[in-house]
Amino acid sequence: MSASTQRGNIADALAVFGEVKEHEPLARHTSLRIGGPADYLVSPRTVRTIPGLLACARSLGIPVTILGNGTNLLVRDGGVEGMVLRLARCNSITAIGPDTLVAESGVPFPRLVRDAARRSLTGLEFAAGIPGTVGGAVRMNAGAHGGELANVLECIDMVTLHGDILTLPVERLGMGYRKSSFPEGVVMSAVFSLRPGDPQEIRKVTEANLEKRDRTQPVLTPNAGSFFKNPEGDYAARLIEEAGCKEWEEGDAVVSGRHANFIVNTGKASAHDVETLANRVRDRVMQKFGIELEREVRVIGREKKA
Numbered sequence: 582m583s584a585s586t587q588r589g590n591i592a593d594a595l596a597v598f599g600e601v602k603e604h605e606p607l608a609r610h611t612s613l614r615i616g617g618p619a620d621y622l623v624s625p626r627t628v629r630t631i632p633g634l635l636a637c638a639r640s641l642g643i644p645v646t647i648l649g650n651g652t653n654l655l656v657r658d659g660g661v662e663g664m665v666l667r668l669a670r671c672n673s674i675t676a677i678g679p680d681t682l683v684a685e686s687g688v689p690f691p692r693l694v695r696d697a698a699r700r701s702l703t704g705l706e707f708a709a710g711i712p713g714t715v716g717g718a719v720r721m722n723a724g725a726h727g728g729e730l731a732n733v734l735e736c737i738d739m740v741t742l743h744g745d746i747l748t749l750p751v752e753r754l755g756m757g758y759r760k761s762s763f764p765e766g767v768v769m770s771a772v773f774s775l776r777p778g779d780p781q782e783i784r785k786v787t788e789a790n791l792e793k794r795d796r797t798q799p800v801l802t803p804n805a806g807s808f809f810k811n812p813e814g815d816y817a818a819r820l821i822e823e824a825g826c827k828e829w830e831e832g833d834a835v836v837s838g839r840h841a842n843f844i845v846n847t848g849k850a851s852a853h854d855v856e857t858l859a860n861r862v863r864d865r866v867m868q869k870f871g872i873e874l875e876r877e878v879r880v881i882g883r884e885k886k887a
């Protein structure tokens with residue numbers, strides 16, 4: 582069987598579960614606007630099809646990568662092997678009690694924040710402006726302004742890459758600062774436990790948080806949020822700035838002049854440019870302060886062949 586026939590067969594098998602795009606550039610699906618092609622980008626029609634889709638990928642022997650809104654990802658220039666699962670169509674929000682919302686994993690987090698505010702539910706204001714999806718926020722334990730997802734999450738439904746369907750309470754997700762440690766797999770939905778609040782107060786706090794972002798972050802230039810995690814008791818941005826790395830460049834990748842922990846794509850930066858720049862920054866901070874910065878942004882995919 583020729584390679585192209587084999588690829589066609591794989592695409593046909595995956596298409597039973599949703600839309601399939603072959604060789605889809607992931608630069609179209611990441612906030613940095615960087616990333617080589619996915620062999621197969623698959624968008625399931627509903628969460629119910631996800632277990633079957635993962636079983637299909639296992640039987641085809643292709644690797645699986647999960648994409649939320651691509652706002653915490655650096656996808657390498659050689660793209661991603663196998664199936665990249667995009668959950669944008671799995672996007673319903675349902676109230677299952679006066680203070681409890683269930684959101685499917687593809688719900689954009691800003692929409693969930695607005696939805697909760699409309700229902701006068703408090704607890705999610707910290708997340709105003711975090712541009713990912715519910716699934717990505719769970720995996721990353723997204724947080725800001727002293728709040729984090731773990732404080733409002735009750736449990737998730739997920740399917741592991743081996744096919745086990747699990748309901749896991751937040752205590753079993755191993756959530757810490759911008760990390761989680763539950764089994765590899767797809768978060769299908771998450772249950773949020775909120776509290777009744779004063780609508781005016783919710784609006785005031787949300788607007789203040791959004792205003793602070795606009796003032797301090799390079800919101801108009803493609804980026805992936807904070808590139809490095811804050812080391813214990815300090816701020817990555819402070820260390821990077823004091824190490825003199827602000828506005829360092831590598832191709833079109835630049836350390837933002839507005840917020841030193843943001844690397845921005847000012848034009849046609851490659852993933853290689855961003856990785857090289859990030860490594861230079863990390864090395865400089867290590868040299869100057871003896872502190873090793875850990876990446877918050879996740880790097881996936883293969884290097885581009887020369």
Ligand SMILES: Cc1cc2nc3c(=O)[nH]c(=O)nc-3n(C[C@H](O)[C@H](O)[C@H](O)COP(=O)(O)OP(=O)(O)OC[C@H]3O[C@@H](n4cnc5c(N)ncnc54)[C@H](O)[C@@H]3O)c2cc1C
Pocket residue numbers: 612646647648649650651652653654668686687710711712713714715716717718719720721722723724725759766767768769798800804805806807879
């Ligand atoms: C301008 C800007 C500001 C930001 N501000 C913040 C901030 O204040 N606080 C903060 O915490 N983050 C921030 N971020 C980073 C990012 O938005 C968060 O980490 C977000 O939660 C990532 O969600 P995503 O859907 O984009 O995930 P992606 O970037 O697509 O993926 C991130 C990780 O989650 C996994 N994942 C995604 N969906 C699922 C799923 N359904 N099941 C299992 N795994 C999944 C992916 O495989 C990957 O490992 C910011 C980013 C930008 C661009």
